[in-house]
Amino acid sequence: MIKRILLLMFMMLQFSFLYAGIVVLNGLTHAYKVENGKVYKGKIAIENTGSKAQNVKLFLQDFTYQADGSISYTTLHTNRKTNGEWIKLNTNLITLKGKEKTEVFYEITVPDQLADPGSYWSVIIVEPVDDIKPSNDKAGVNITSVIRYAIQVITDYKTDQAKPDLKFESVKIEKEEGKQIAKIAIANNGNLYCKPTASIEIYNRKTGERIGSYMSTAMGLLPQTSKSFYIDISKVPADLYKAVIIATDEDENAFALNVELEVKND
Template identity: 90%
Template structure:
């Protein structure tokens, strides 16, 4: 009996994932350089890859994140640098046939005088609407998987007067997926979105000899948010080192910090 119930739950889970067929086709970050008082147009391209019709709702939320991995979706106007009130979707609900594609259009109307130079942002949430059809004829647990997409809409205003201000918050050495990993928390205390990489230069503590340089992938960092940049240092022997952290954005602005780094065997 237990085996039958487990099999039933597995099949329901599998069926749910097969039906979760909504995908966003044109990226999850839409960026614009804007001027006051002007209107900009954009679109969200969606496809239903499933075998049944699917309704999808779209709505706006504010959005921030922290280096500990937490992500915060809140009502528009929660974030002081929201552009959610500037954005108007041409619809909040679409229904796609099986294998059908569609486009939802939006307009960004920039106020005649935004408060300050820098980046403003919000996210367009794309969420399948699940039709709930309760039935008393079937036993078991009905489990539904819903995949939501959050599309960042970033508007950069008067960027000549704005800049990122990157700050290193912490450095931890931890095992991740069997690899010794440097986890470096970086905050953007400035007012401009940027996409930095973090480099870790390691030196012999006694001789000052440079032993190697290791680099993270680039990640977007919104103002007043933070992220953890991960660097694989599995090839670095266990020891105590001097190191230099360098965060460099796409405009070659660099921020550096000297640290002591202890690499352990476990």
């Protein structure tokens, strides 16, 4: 279950890769409440924890993700709600000596005539770059694959006129690592980024007696995306139950679904 939670944190791009000693120190989600025509400043703190010098390039992409685990990185303007054109980095390439830290700064310039309320977003990719070295074993060159950070930059505009709209896509119970896990796929069909938590209240189907309440971790959910929320219900005996599944965001907006839930021994 711990492995699954870590994977989900990776998906909400909470992406935290480590490669060649390069780490991002100040978080992988940068969120701003913005107004028309205003400029906002941010920074990315980067450290080379290794002993050798490392080149790092930075660039912008659009991205989205779905509950089936798929993640798409695409060129800017693929997403209608991109803010990639608003963001200007003060550099696209840095070189860090061993054990060195630095900060890359960026500015967000919000358009003067932004119309649609809600969240706009893109990601700043931080990617270590290796020099291309000749191969002594075969013709051509060796190109080392790289793993990168994806830092979400989310700008929320007129949040009083926008809201998340959470919908349940599916509910499954599967056994993982010896545990019974409720997998609840939730989509944000609204226009505002939120960080919902999924919970499940389980009742005896015949008597109505409350068996227990169980909760997932909170995860960020962008508009028009979906994620699977995982809840450990291993303590629930095998049987057929009535259940209420609730998705609650950080502003206490709640969305509920009544289901029949079958918990099996295997």
